[in-house]
Amino acid sequence: MKIYLDLLPDYRKKEIKRKKxxxxxxxxxxxxxxxxxxxxxxxxxxxxxxxxxxxxxxxENSLQQSQGKYQQVGVYQEKFKQVNTFSQALSxxxxxxxxWINIFQKLSESTPDNIQISNLSTKNYTVFLVGxxxxxxxxxxxxNKLGESGCxxxxxxxxxxxxxxxxxxxxxxxxxxxxxxxxx
Numbered sequence: 001m002k003i004y005l006d007l008l009p010d011y012r013k014k015e016i017k018r019k020k021x022x023x024x025x026x027x028x029x030x031x032x033x034x035x036x037x038x039x040x041x042x043x044x045x046x047x048x049x050x051x052x053x054x055x056x057x058x059x060e061n062s063l064q065q066s067q068g069k070y071q072q073v074g075v076y077q078e079k080f081k082q083v084n085t086f087s088q089a090l091s092x093x094x095x096x097x098x099x100w101i102n103i104f105q106k107l108s109e110s111t112p113d114n115i116q117i118s119n120l121s122t123k124n125y126t127v128f129l130v131g132x133x134x135x136x137x138x139x140x141x142x143x144n145k146l147g148e149s150g151c152x153x154x155x156x157x158x159x160x161x162x163x164x165x166x167x168x169x170x171x172x173x174x175x176x177x178x179x180x181x182x183x184x
Contacts, residue, residue: 151180
């Protein structure tokens with residue numbers, strides 16, 4: 001049998017009892033907080049993983065969008081190439097286009113009131129005029145005005161047209177300069 005002697009004063013006993021109670025409560029709190037801290041660490045890890053996945057999905061989405069934009073830019077570049085090719089072909093056609101309106105204006109300016117042109121035909125750069133003049137002098141003046149214009153060359157009026165003095169039916173052959181046809 002054991003005999004216990006109680007030699008401690010009461011205030012010491014209370015102090016020891018408080019220390020034991022404090023250590024017991026502290027131990028229980030540590031045991032209670034350990035799972036909470038572990039749970040918080042798990043939540044932080046999950047949050048970190050979710051942030052990484054979100055960033056990677058945003059990067060992938062932006063990469064897909066930019067890839068789509070690059071494809072769209074490629075389509076536009078192909079369209080621009082087609083339009084440029086068409087434009088170059090059109091420019092070549094326009095460069096070789098002959099502007100007969102200039103010749104008609106020069107012919108109209110050179111034609112006096114006493115001359116009537118009834119037929120005009122062309123072949124390459126040669127123009128054939130058929131018409132009627134009131135007098136032979138009007139026809140000669142018309143020929144001279146055509147010669148003064150820088151657009152007409154090799155003006156040929158057959159002598160048979162100059163035999164009649166009044167109401168002259170005429171035919172004139174002339175060559176048009178290429179520079180006049182290409183001016184706008």
